[in-house]
Amino acid sequence: MKESEFSVASPLIIPVFLPWQGCRQRCIFCNESITTGTFPAAFSEAAFEKTVTLYSENQKRGKSPVQIAFYGGTFTGMDRKEQTRLLQLAEPYIREGRVDSLRISTRPDEIDEDLLDFLRRHGVRTVELGAQSLVEEVLRHSRRGHTVGDVFSAVERLRRKGFEVGIHLMMGLPGDSPQFFAATIDRTLDLQPDTVRLHPTLVFRNTVLATLYARGQYSPLSLNEAVGLSRYALLRLEKGGIPVIRLGLQSTPEMELPGNIVAGPYHPAFRSLVNAAIFRDMATTLLSEARSEGRAVSFFLSPRDVSDFRGHKGENLSLLAERFRPLKIEVTNDPDYTRGWLTLRIGDRSISMHRTGLRPILS
Ligand code: SF4
Known part of the structure; x- marks a missing residue:
């Protein structure tokens, strides 16, 4: 990365x-x-x-x-x-x-x-x-x-x-x-x-x-x-x-x-809330694209991004698990990753995105 x-x-x-x-x-x-x-x-x-x-x-x-x-x-x-x-x-x-x-x-x-x-x-x-x-x-x-x-x-x-x-x-x-x-x-x-x-x-x-x-x-x-x-x-x-x-x-x-x-x-921790919203959208984009069909998936990312990815009190993981039920979602931190990147692995397939790949939507 x-x-x-x-x-x-x-x-x-x-x-x-x-x-x-x-x-x-x-x-x-x-x-x-x-x-x-x-x-x-x-x-x-x-x-x-x-x-x-x-x-x-x-x-x-x-x-x-x-x-x-x-x-x-x-x-x-x-x-x-x-x-x-x-x-x-x-x-x-x-x-x-x-x-x-x-x-x-x-x-x-x-x-x-x-x-x-x-x-x-x-x-x-x-x-x-x-x-x-x-x-x-x-x-x-x-x-x-x-x-x-x-x-x-x-x-x-x-x-x-x-x-x-x-x-x-x-x-x-x-x-x-x-x-x-x-x-x-x-x-x-x-x-x-x-x-x-x-x-x-x-x-x-x-x-x-x-x-x-x-x-x-x-x-x-x-x-x-x-x-x-x-x-x-x-x-x-x-x-x-x-x-x-x-x-x-x-x-x-x-x-x-x-x-x-x-x-x-x-x-x-205002910035963490914003980063958590960004990671939630990235994970949603990747999961929607990957069509995992209920299989277990893993996200790989920098150790410095893990807490933002999980969100306040693990809220992001709960929301993703609810939305993509019955998917089992794992999170792995990889010291080789640089901040801002997220990879989704399903079996031997993987797709990645950088946070700047998200569309900035005015809400
Ligand atoms: S110029 Fe800056 S420091 Fe001065 S009153 Fe305005 S906001 Fe406050």
């Missing part, structure tokens, strides 16, 4: 969260104190060193490049002095070879040429842009304060200056629909960012969205809808060669506290 198209050589990221710093407005869905947890309002040199050292000690570096990432706000919206101070805190780590480069997250309307030269001089190589949607109407309803054109020109400027570009997208924002979300994915494929992060909109306490929800003016996606849209986006982006480096928000202890998530399709 050839190398899976969706495997990514990800860098080891040491995150330094700067909640809301540099943000000139509060987006209607955003509650950084829940999504990033508790962090100091301004990072002192000692706090910075503690964060980087703690993280480095707990992670195996291996061959992956290491990046310090300034996340959680609008980095380039901060006062230039504060940007310089933070970037200089990271400089010794780059000089000593403990860290390869820096990454920042920011808004698409906070990018200008002069600023990009400044960032490059200080070791920034990756910029993640909060685009959230590439449909004007959704941006307007979500009061993002920037346009789709801002995203396209920011990506173009970043590319021209040689930065790696990541795009953050959300689904289920106010004004969004499956068709608008599909248009966002079309435009993301046009943009060809290096990476994408994607998550469903959740309603957090103390946000405008929570007020809209309480008034009945906003309905979040159900978990099933969010999984279906994510399956669609993941398959299209993988086929287009764009790695989705995160699907679903990173869980924080604050998210688990009662009342902090008011509504919305939260699941701590």
Whole structure:
């Protein structure tokens, strides 16, 4: 089996969260104190060193490049002095070879040429842009304060200056629909960012969205809808060669506290749910094609995919056994398989497929 198209050589990221710093407005869905947890309002040199050292000690570096990432706000919206101070805190780590480069997250309307030269001089190589949607109407309803054109020109400027570009997208924002979300994915494929992060909109306490929800003016996606849209986006982006480096928000202890998530399709292992849906469809396709006529069958796949294949509490296996009764289904993990491939064997016959062979259906 050839190398899976969706495997990514990800860098080891040491995150330094700067909640809301540099943000000139509060987006209607955003509650950084829940999504990033508790962090100091301004990072002192000692706090910075503690964060980087703690993280480095707990992670195996291996061959992956290491990046310090300034996340959680609008980095380039901060006062230039504060940007310089933070970037200089990271400089010794780059000089000593403990860290390869820096990454920042920011808004698409906070990018200008002069600023990009400044960032490059200080070791920034990756910029993640909060685009959230590439449909004007959704941006307007979500009061993002920037346009789709801002995203396209920011990506173009970043590319021209040689930065790696990541795009953050959300689904289920106010004004969004499956068709608008599909248009966002079309435009993301046009943009060809290096990476994408994607998550469903959740309603957090103390946000405008929570007020809209309480008034009945906003309905979040159900978990099933969010999984279906994510399956669609993941398959299209993988086929287009764009790695989705995160699907679903990173869980924080604050998210688990009662009342902090008011509504919305939260699941701590959201990506696994989407992968399980993909494997269920692959297995169904192969079993339908193979016409096993009740004989025992075996699925072969990478050990790293077995848990997604089985699904949450073995749900996939139960559903397949029910649908293809009285078939006996076995699962064998084979270390020679790369992720994303699935082979069905019936006696001496076998058929295989890669997950990108599935049709991305908009549900
Ligand atoms: S720009 Fe980002 S961090 Fe700032 S309020 Fe909006 S979503 Fe939150």
